[in-house]
Amino acid sequence: MTDALPAVVAGLFGLLAGSFLNVVIHRVPLKESIVWPGSRCPNCRSSIRAYDNVPVLSYLVLRGRCRSCGVHIPARYPLVELLTGLLFFAVALRFGLTLALAPALVLVAVLVVLAATDLEHRLLPNAVVGPAAVAGLVLSVPARPEWWWVYPVSGLAAGAGLFLIASLYPGGMGMGDVKMAAMLGFFLGPYAFLAVFLGALLGTLVSVALIAARRMGRRSLIPFGTFMAAGALVVLFLGPALWNGYLGLF
Structure with missing residues (x-):
């Protein structure tokens, strides 16, 4: 378990990193800042609250829809978060500290x-x-x-x-x-x-x-x-x- 702990930590960090990568994927092609403003719904532009921005979990709780306008959130968002978390976990196991x-x-x-x-x-x-x-x-x-x-x-x-x-x-x-x-x-x-x-x-x-x-x-x-x-x-x-x-x- 001790040997796997860094990989688990890396995996959890990967989930958070995946949330940021979604911002990059969405905004860079539109030539928008990836820093400001904070996370918001692409449809209604409402700011996303911290408790609605938990990787993967928030998507499941909200059933894939924006809390403010109800528009469908693309499945790419939780998939990128989950994939990044899994890859970070695997990389940490592969290369260690x-x-x-x-x-x-x-x-x-x-x-x-x-x-x-x-x-x-x-x-x-x-x-x-x-x-x-x-x-x-x-x-x-x-x-x-x-x-x-x-x-x-x-x-x-x-x-x-x-x-x-x-x-x-x-x-x-x-x-x-x-x-x-x-x-x-x-x-x-x-x-x-x-x-x-x-x-x-x-x-x-x-x-x-x-x-x-x-x-x-x-x-x-x-x-x-x-x-x-x-x-x-x-x-x-x-x-x-x-x-x-x-x-x-x-």
């Missing part, structure tokens, strides 16, 4: 924001990707000092690789995807390439399934950033094992 924990937690928070924003708005905001890239370098290098040059090189290479693909196949992906790939390199080092590959693989499989089910057209655009975020999460937990397993095939 080490220097690698801080960049992992920051990366998870950023991936949740980017995945949701790209899914809802087909947008990977510079206001999120840019600061995250800086944070990746600042936090990752102390956790693994011998890779002080690997992280920046990986970021530049991953960004350059996707920029080349975007240039050769215009319309297939945007510059937001290119910048996100570079950011992943600053956090994950060379494993960022594996994250991009897994994201592309997952995106292709989902697209084929949706096309087969006639839920999407052949020329429809997919939120590649969302799938790349999923690939990055897999790599965060299993990157070295997957890579070593791949090399073992040869």
Whole structure:
């Protein structure tokens, strides 16, 4: 139980962080401040009281509706809170109280924001990707000092690789995807390439399934950033094992 206590604390903190991430997901695409005003209903603009702002629980108590105007609150809000809490818990179990924990937690928070924003708005905001890239370098290098040059090189290479693909196949992906790939390199080092590959693989499989089910057209655009975020999460937990397993095939 003692070993799990930091993970439980991280999970509870993740629930609170998820509440803030919802603000970022909603306001950044609208170019609104994420600091002021405080939490409010997007419909009636009424301030949300503290007892109505408890992660997940308040949504259940209010049955998914605003107390003031009764409008339905999107399910994305409790889902983001719950997902962030679970991911923070898992990351704390995976890395423990080490220097690698801080960049992992920051990366998870950023991936949740980017995945949701790209899914809802087909947008990977510079206001999120840019600061995250800086944070990746600042936090990752102390956790693994011998890779002080690997992280920046990986970021530049991953960004350059996707920029080349975007240039050769215009319309297939945007510059937001290119910048996100570079950011992943600053956090994950060379494993960022594996994250991009897994994201592309997952995106292709989902697209084929949706096309087969006639839920999407052949020329429809997919939120590649969302799938790349999923690939990055897999790599965060299993990157070295997957890579070593791949090399073992040869």
